Amino acid sequence: MGPAGGDAPAHLYRTYLVRHDVFVWDNFWFAGHYPIASYSLLYYFFASVVGNVRLTVAAIVLSAALFSAITRKEWGRDAYWPALVFAVA
Numbered sequence: 765m766g767p768a769g770g771d772a773p774a775h776l777y778r779t780y781l782v783r784h785d786v787f788v789w790d791n792f793w794f795a796g797h798y799p800i801a802s803y804s805l806l807y808y809f810f811a812s813v814v815g816n817v818r819l820t821v822a823a824i825v826l827s828a829a830l831f832s833a834i835t836r837k838e839w840g841r842d843a844y845w846p847a848l849v850f851a852v853a
Contacts, residue, residue: 771803775816778803782812 774793781790790797811819828851835843 772816775803775807775811778808779811779816782808 777793781787788798807819814822828847831850832843832847835847
């Protein structure tokens with residue numbers, strides 16, 4: 765729905781590395797880096813199975829649902845509009 769984020773190539777590349785069992789060190793990204801420890805310990809394992817876009821969409825939907833559940837538990841019906849705005853934004 766919009767342009768790719770600035771880190772999209774990095775995430776795609778690291779997902780590619782995990783799919784090809786490169787977990788500890790990679791010399792091909794600038795001066796080298798640790799593929800798993802650079803951003804997230806869990807993201808790339810899940811992304812290598814379901815894909816980056818699907819995982820990102822699932823995370824967005826889940827965060828909106830959790831925010832709604834937390835705010836409605838805390839403030840009841842008064843949290844309806846803030847939760848809706850958070851989900852849309």
